[in-house]
Amino acid sequence: MVLSAAVALPFSGAKALNWNEVLDGDLSDDGNAPTFINFTEGHNLIEGTMGSLNGTGPLDADVWTFTIAAGYYLTGINLVSYSAPSSGIDSFMAIAEGSSINTSDPSLHLSNGLWTEELDGFGNTFTDLMAILDAGPEYGGIGFDGPLGPGTYTFWVQEGSAQVSYCIDFVVTPVPEPGSLMLLGLAGALALRRRR
Ligand SMILES: [Ca+2]
Numbered sequence: 376m377v378l379s380a381a382v383a384l385p386f387s388g389a390k391a392l393n394w395n396e397v398l399d400g401d402l403s404d405d406g407n408a409p410t411f412i413n414f415t416e417g418h419n420l421i422e423g424t425m426g427s428l429n430g431t432g433p434l435d436a437d438v439w440t441f442t443i444a445a446g447y448y449l450t451g452i453n454l455v456s457y458s459a460p461s462s463g464i465d466s467f468m469a470i471a472e473g474s475s476i477n478t479s480d481p482s483l484h485l486s487n488g489l490w491t492e493e494l495d496g497f498g499n500t501f502t503d504l505m506a507i508l509d510a511g512p513e514y515g516g517i518g519f520d521g522p523l524g525p526g527t528y529t530f531w532v533q534e535g536s537a538q539v540s541y542c543i544d545f546v547v548t549p550v551p552e553p554g555s556l557m558l559l560g561l562a563g564a565l566a567l568r569r570r571r
């Protein structure tokens with residue numbers, strides 16, 4: 376059930392999970408000491424559970440940090456699986472620059488907001504978390520526009536009442552080199568000329 380999420384991803388070339396709490400352990404609860412996850416070009420998948428079991432016991436926050444290398448952008452943050460005991464549950468997320476996140480002062484966040492499960496046209500879980508963060512912050516914060524450039528970021532997910540499982544895909548895309556864009560433009564111009 377947990378591992379099947381990777382198989383059900385709505386794109387080809389699905390790769391192994393970058394972090395799977397079942398195998399790799401619970402992601403850090405501490406905004407000052409997040410779990411470091413290595414991100415590479417393409418899809419970076421994090422799968423875990425958060426919140427509280429049956430509404431009792433300590434709340435499980437999950438906090439991780441990652442680096443976008445020079446020459447790359449973080450172009451997408453997509454929810455690709457989500458299971459809550461009942462519908463209509465909203466979970467919380469926040470992103471901050473640097474290798475920690477302040478879990479008591481949202482004004483220091485790059486952005487934050489609530490999210491829940493939405494479906495794509497084929498019945499698969501798909502919520503565009505990047506768009507929600509881009510439109511935010513909902514609880515005060517710095518705000519940002521468009522893809523996130525090279526640097527270190529920290530991501531925090533939290534569910535207040537129920538225990539939910541999630542899988543989030545972070546999409547890392549190389550920045551096209553100016554030279555290759557020029558070549559593409561030149562090839563396009565030549566193709567146009569030939570067609571005339
Ligand atoms: Ca967890």
Ligand SMILES: [Ca+2]
Pocket residue numbers: 401402403404435436437438
């Ligand atoms: Ca945790």
